[in-house]
Amino acid sequence: MRRATIPALVIAVGLLLFADLLVVNPALGDLAGVAVAAVIAVAAGAAIATGTTLAVRRGLDLWRRRGDPVGALAVLLGMAAVLVAGLRPGSAGAADPAVGWIVAALIAPIGATLFGLLFLATLSAARRSAIRGGREGLVLVAAALVLVVALLPIGGPLGTALSGVASWTLSVPIAGVFRGILIGIAITAAILATRTMFGIGPADE
Amino acid sequence: MSERLARFGLPLAVVGLLALVVAVGPNLGLRIAGSDPAPAGRLIEVLDRLPADPAVLVGFDPDLGTYPELRPTVRTLVADLLDRGAGLSFVSMTPEGRALAVAEMARLDRLGAPRGSVTDLGFIPGAEAALVSLAGAISGQRPAAGPPGLDELDGTDLAVVVGGNDLGPRSWVEQVAPRAAGLQIVAVTPTVLLPEVEPYRASGQLAALLTTPGQGAAFRERTPAGSFPALAERAGPSPAAIAAGLLVAAVWLASALLAGGPARRLLRPTARR
Amino acid sequence: MRHEMGLPMPSPADLVGGLLSFVGDALGVSSFRLGIGTTLVALGVLLVFLQLVARPVTRWVTSDPGGLAGVGRAMALAAEAGTDAVFSLGTAGLARSTDAFGRLQTLAAMGLLGHVARAAARSGVPVRVLVNDPLAAIAAATTIESAHDRTATRERTSRSRVVVVGEGRGPSAGLVMTARARPAAAFALGNSREEATLGFEGLRGESGTALTAGTPEPSQAAAALLAGGGALIGPELFGAAADLQSDATERTSAVAANRLIVLAVVAIAIGSALALAGIIHPDGLLAGLGGR
Numbered sequence: 001m002r003r004a005t006i007p008a009l010v011i012a013v014g015l016l017l018f019a020d021l022l023v024v025n026p027a028l029g030d031l032a033g034v035a036v037a038a039v040i041a042v043a044a045g046a047a048i049a050t051g052t053t054l055a056v057r058r059g060l061d062l063w064r065r066r067g068d069p070v071g072a073l074a075v076l077l078g079m080a081a082v083l084v085a086g087l088r089p090g091s092a093g094a095a096d097p098a099v100g101w102i103v104a105a106l107i108a109p110i111g112a113t114l115f116g117l118l119f120l121a122t123l124s125a126a127r128r129s130a131i132r133g134g135r136e137g138l139v140l141v142a143a144a145l146v147l148v149v150a151l152l153p154i155g156g157p158l159g160t161a162l163s164g165v166a167s168w169t170l171s172v173p174i175a176g177v178f179r180g181i182l183i184g185i186a187i188t189a190a191i192l193a194t195r196t197m198f199g200i201g202p203a204d205e
Numbered sequence: 206m207s208e209r210l211a212r213f214g215l216p217l218a219v220v221g222l223l224a225l226v227v228a229v230g231p232n233l234g235l236r237i238a239g240s241d242p243a244p245a246g247r248l249i250e251v252l253d254r255l256p257a258d259p260a261v262l263v264g265f266d267p268d269l270g271t272y273p274e275l276r277p278t279v280r281t282l283v284a285d286l287l288d289r290g291a292g293l294s295f296v297s298m299t300p301e302g303r304a305l306a307v308a309e310m311a312r313l314d315r316l317g318a319p320r321g322s323v324t325d326l327g328f329i330p331g332a333e334a335a336l337v338s339l340a341g342a343i344s345g346q347r348p349a350a351g352p353p354g355l356d357e358l359d360g361t362d363l364a365v366v367v368g369g370n371d372l373g374p375r376s377w378v379e380q381v382a383p384r385a386a387g388l389q390i391v392a393v394t395p396t397v398l399l400p401e402v403e404p405y406r407a408s409g410q411l412a413a414l415l416t417t418p419g420q421g422a423a424f425r426e427r428t429p430a431g432s433f434p435a436l437a438e439r440a441g442p443s444p445a446a447i448a449a450g451l452l453v454a455a456v457w458l459a460s461a462l463l464a465g466g467p468a469r470r471l472l473r474p475t476a477r478r
Numbered sequence: 479m480r481h482e483m484g485l486p487m488p489s490p491a492d493l494v495g496g497l498l499s500f501v502g503d504a505l506g507v508s509s510f511r512l513g514i515g516t517t518l519v520a521l522g523v524l525l526v527f528l529q530l531v532a533r534p535v536t537r538w539v540t541s542d543p544g545g546l547a548g549v550g551r552a553m554a555l556a557a558e559a560g561t562d563a564v565f566s567l568g569t570a571g572l573a574r575s576t577d578a579f580g581r582l583q584t585l586a587a588m589g590l591l592g593h594v595a596r597a598a599a600r601s602g603v604p605v606r607v608l609v610n611d612p613l614a615a616i617a618a619a620t621t622i623e624s625a626h627d628r629t630a631t632r633e634r635t636s637r638s639r640v641v642v643v644g645e646g647r648g649p650s651a652g653l654v655m656t657a658r659a660r661p662a663a664a665f666a667l668g669n670s671r672e673e674a675t676l677g678f679e680g681l682r683g684e685s686g687t688a689l690t691a692g693t694p695e696p697s698q699a700a701a702a703l704l705a706g707g708g709a710l711i712g713p714e715l716f717g718a719a720a721d722l723q724s725d726a727t728e729r730t731s732a733v734a735a736n737r738l739i740v741l742a743v744v745a746i747a748i749g750s751a752l753a754l755a756g757i758i759h760p761d762g763l764l765a766g767l768g769g770r
Contacts, residue, residue, distance in 0.1 A: 021383070022517050025508040033341065036334045043331035046573035046613065047300075050645060053612040057642055075644065094307050095325075103304045108269050111301075111648050115270025115672060117655075119450065121679045123457050125704040130461035136703055138462070145458040148451050153237040153419070153444045167241060170399070178400040181696045181712040183742055188716035188735045189582050189694070190523045196585065200531065200727055269648065270672055299575045301646060332575050371576035371671070383511050397672055401696050
């Protein structure tokens with residue numbers, strides 16, 4: 001027999017927060033506030049657990065020489081560097097210059113460089129999709145080509161005309177399609193949220 | 206298209222085009238600010254309607270990959286708010302956002318932002334629970350759960366949401382707007398989020414929204430230098446670099462369509478697997 | 479009637495009166511936070527779904543847009559190649575600082591992980607699951623164990639593993655782009671945002687691994703379509719499980735969503751006509767959310 005404690009807790013807290021969203025009532029608000037404060041505390045614990053779990057797993061990978069030892073060592077050294085910089089005696093914590101340097105000189109450039117590769121990855125995927133010849137891919141690439149040309153930052157009358165084309169394309173057909181997708185996604189997500197709130201899961205899980 | 210041409214000709218042509226654009230770009234009248242000035246005007250109207258010495262809550266949750274796109278606009282907006290006498294309270298609900306917020310506040314302190322004008326509310330875990338706690342603090346309806354300073358948010362005049370990370374304007378509209386009646390929310394987000402946040406602007410749930418480099422450039426052009434010119438960042442991405450990237454993409458996509466025989470394939474029925 | 483303390487016991491009428499007074503006071507200080515229109519819409523979603531749960535659906539037409547019903551073939555290829563299959567649960571996780579919409583996508587993808595894990599267990603193919611938070615890792619490990627239980631292949635459980643890639647979206651994309659291993663089959667189902675294209679390209683790799691990609695994030699619909707192979711875009715990820723198994727709850731959810739979408743389309747059409755005629759302004763009904 002499955003334990004009913006956790007599902008009952010989920011249903012109770014879920015319905016409480018849902019009622020607090022729909023109805024403004026001081027007593028209900030105070031009760032929901034307790035639940036919100038508890039969620040924040042649990043989330044803080046989960047955040048600490050995430051870092052600890054990552055360090056433990058990578059440490060075990062390194063100890064047992066499995067997976068990617070170089071990557072595991074890099075993760076552990078990076079975590080150690082930030083923790084030492086932020087927690088050493090006399091440190092200003094997250095605002096310490098040493099932590100700021102690590103963020104500005106290492107973490108931010110690595111993150112920005114990684115996402116700079118999006119340009120190349122997107123072009124590569126678009127080219128492959130067009131050459132493969134699927135109808136959806138071709139329409140996607142052709143529409144992207146039109147919009148890319150319309151977005152060229154050219155001045156003068158030509159630039160104004162292209163800008164008008166881009167604005168109309170973004171605000172009418174593209175926005176229309178996206179609003180339809182957003183409505184469909186919102187409805188299906190609301191159904192899944194309702195199932196989760198009432199503890200109604202699939203029969204075989 | 207012959208293999209030799211595809212292998213050498215196209216890349217050489219692209220490089221040549223890039224060099225030409227970069228060399229003569231400034232003389233071609235390239236300008237990204239003129240493409241869409243209305244969003245910048247809406248944001249400036251919202252800022253002009255603020256009372257004197259407004260209390261502004263800055264929800265700072267950009268992500269490392271897309272923050273370079275927003276940075277000039279965000280810094281100019283912050284400098285303009287300080288010029289209007291605003292008291293800024295920075296809060297983050299994502300780790301990356303918190304790291305970038307600490308860096309930005311350190312920069313403001315280093316470059317001479319007025320003492321006491323910037324409050325650090327720290328990082329609040331819990332995602333939507335954090336937003337609900339913030340909304341409660343803003344509306345004064347319940348004691349806030351979070352760091353010190355949260356209980357002084359009663360009377361906030363404006364919320365500025367710097368998006369890009371997992372919690373963005375959409376979450377603020379869903380969780381904060383219904384609970385903090387009357388609070389105006391404006392947002393600065395990367396271009397990739399344009400399709401999903403624009404409907405919130407169109408419906409009025411976001412008072413103003415800047416999402417593209419062009420909109421950011423238009424805002425920076427129309428914002429005066431003010432009392433803290435060092436805090437702003439006027440120089441945005443180079444129009445020539447943007448034009449070069451777009452041209453490379455256009456040539457690449459066009460060559461892909463030609464290589465794939467689009468006309469023939471569009472007429473042939475295809476089934477999605 | 480008097481009890482031991484000498485005070486009169488309240489009569490049933492007094493109790494009912496007190497209860498009514500309490501309820502009345504509570505209602506008197508209460509109000510709708512979102513306005514009557516939005517509140518009715520929110521309650522309508524609950525009512526439509528719960529009404530269908532009470533009377534489960536029996537008729538169903540399978541569509542399977544992502545091609546997940548053919549995962550057995552992908553697993554057979556993986557078994558022949560002697561490699562594993564990779565399943566990325568996206569980058570929202572379950573305990574990260576991300577919005578509820580992202581976490582719901584991870585929950586939806588967990589059901590599809592179960593389907594893939596069962597097919598892999600039957601074929602003897604190890605599954606490597608990529609997650610970026612420990613709670614999602616626990617849920618994924620439980621799903622893998624359950625799949626091996628259902629297929630009576632418990633001796634193979636230890637060959638599959640769950641990899642926690644680290645906090646944020648960047649590590650997930652960086653890992654798949656730099657990993658040397660080339661799986662025969664890859665699945666990227668769940669929340670993917672700006673890193674989606676990087677993650678999908680990394681999982682496909684130079685060798686053209688068969689990839690099924692899906693994310694409900696509207697801004698990444700193009701990334702899933704360009705990835706090649708099966709694609710689940712928009713709401714399709716939430717409804718995919720209904721096509722894979724004859725589970726009443728999954729199919730009831732899909733039917734409830736379809737009915738609500740039809741209602742939304744009708745409301746938009748009627749509202750647009752009335753607004754064009756200048757009779758009403760529909761956003762006034764939803765004023766609770768600040769529409770103006």
